Amino acid sequence: MAGRFRQKGEYVRVGMHIAPHPEHVAMMIHEALLVYASDLDTYFLDKVAKFHLDFETIHPFCDGNGRMGREIINMQLLELEFPRITIRNKEKATYYQAFRDYNDRQETKTMERILSVGLLESLHKRTTYLRGEKIIRLADHIRQNKLSAPSVTNAARRQTIPAFREKEIWKIGQDYERA
Structure with a gap:
């Protein structure tokens, strides 16, 4: 099951959120990727935040969606030559609030803030070390x-x-x- 999209009969519920039918997962992921790749005007962190919220809302796997989604964030940042970020367990309440904001109002600001603060912290660490x-x-x-x-x-x-x-x-x- 690891690493494959949910298949017929594999439904997922996370809290109050019921993920889309498994038959729609591949098409929804494809569409999210197209939107992400074709949007050349939106600020990069806003794009990464929205893609992450879409990915986790689709919940394409039976297990490991959160870990995979956070790794995708880091892959997207690395592709743009930014350092990796960490979303810590102590920050999970705000992280989950970002999903409620997105599911209730299509609001991405909370996730954008999480990513921007995480990126700033990562950059502060690196510049402090690089300066010696x-x-x-x-x-x-x-x-x-x-x-x-x-x-x-x-x-x-x-x-x-x-x-x-x-x-x-x-x-x-x-x-x-x-x-």
């Missing part, structure tokens, strides 16, 4: 600079500072100074 900066824990940065922990941590989550996570620990370049 000494990297410290964000908690140490807060303590050394006598900053408000909630304020700085929220800024890290929103990616308004160049912080990033490694093994679930927030880090930042030691020389970072907020303007």
